[in-house]
Amino acid sequence: MLAKLTKYRWQYVMVLPAIVLLFLFSYIPMAGIQVAFKNFHIGYTIWNAPWTGVENFSFLQDDQFWIVVKNTIIIAALKFVTGFPAPILLALLINEVRNSVFKRFVQSVSYLPHFFSWIVVAYILQSLLTLDGGLVNDLVRKTGGEPIFFLGSTEWFRPMIVASGLWKEVGWNTILYLAAITTIDPQLYEAAKVEGAGRLSQIRNITIPGIMPTITIVLILSMPSLITVGMDQIYPLMNPANQPVADVLDTYILRNGLQQGYFGMATAVGLLSSGLSLILVLITNQISRKINGEGLW
Template identity: 80%
Template sequence: MLAKFYKYRWQYLMILPGVVLLLLFSYIPMAGIQVAFRDFQIGSSIWDSPWVGMDNFAFLQEPQFWKIVENTLFISVLKFIFGFPAPILLALMINEVSHSGFKRFVQSVSYLPHFFSWIVVVYILQSFLTLDGGLVNQLISKAGGDPIFFMGSTEWFRPLVVSSGLWKETGWNTILYLAAITAIDPQLYEAAKVEGAGKLAQIRHITLPGIMPTISIVLILSIPSLITVGMDQIYPMMNSANQEVADVLDTYVLRSGLQQGYFGMATAIGLLSSIISLVLVVTTNKLSRKINGEGLW
């Protein structure tokens, strides 16, 4: 054991900062999970707060909570249905571009939105969609239609969440798939051309099977997002007009914990979400290994 440790001492030294950060920010804070079972108040210590058992899980009996769960699942499923295959399709299209200069241009333009914060993205949306001089409503008015209050509409909120997420992250998410495509042996494509296979046949029988392990891993890592849809996107877009469909678990925890001071209930919701995410990851990993033999472990 010591001989093996000495042999790989420099590798262990390289990963040491990551291990330390993992302990400091992921494992040690897990002691705070007990807040879910205590009556914790600001100004008191976690260790001195009285135990209340399962009282903080009383939100499971509230109809409002299940409405929020419905909103969360609705938005997350929509984002998954459109957001998961989008970077795969974009990576396949970029890979087929023969002109290297244009290919690099498309990659750069598609990556760029990822570096915008959601605050900036929402501000751009508001600028285009506002009733007061927004470009989209100006076009609607010139076409003879009535202006639409997009940012305050319960019908338009979910499409805006999905479309803005696609615009911001699809290009960035193609990086993994493009890297996987470059690892495919070019001789396979040459052999396919000799056999008379067209572009679609090459994509179907060579490219997609070649990147399937990457797709499986990304799928497994994406499953926990079914519970956490991204507060940094939802919260700036939420207002009193669309809160009926915009309120999700992340925003509910924010309001309950930080704004209203129900720290025990907020921690209980977070704990329950983490358990569900863990179950989803383990289940998806097992299914992935059974279907194509690929998984995280």
């Protein structure tokens, strides 16, 4: 053991800052989990607040909470079905582009929206979709249609969230798959050409199997996001008109927990959400190992 530490000492030195940050910002804050079982208010510390058992989990009997769970599951499912395969498909398409200048242009344009904050994206959507002066509704009027209140519609809110999330992140997520494609041995493609395989056959039999380990890892790591679904995206666009379909677990925690001072309840909901995320990761990792032998551990 000491010999390995000595041999790889500089590698350990490089990893040390990440370990320290992980410990400070991920493990030490776990002490706050006890707030879920305490009557915590301003003036108490997490150590001297009185214990209340499972009283903070009374939200499980709240009908509104289960509506929020339903909204979270629907939005998470829609975002996963569209958002997970889209970067893979875009990476495959970009990889087939032979003009290097055009290829770099497409890559740059596709991942540029990632650097916009969700507040900026929300402002862009409001400018485009507003009833009075919005570009989309102006086009609807010019084509003889009736203007649509997109921002206050319970029918259009979920498609709007899914489409904006796809536009903002698909290019950035593609970078990882393009990097994985570059690790595939070019001789495999040459051999496939000799055998008469076309482009689709090469993608199906070489490219996709070659990036399958990366797809598996990304799939496992994306599981926790199914529970959070992105409050920073949803909250700026949520209003009383679309709240019946827009209210998700994170916004529920913010409104009923933090804004009203019910810190114990907010922590309890967060603890339950984290537990479900952990279960999803464990199940996905196990299924992945059984199907293709690849997993995080």
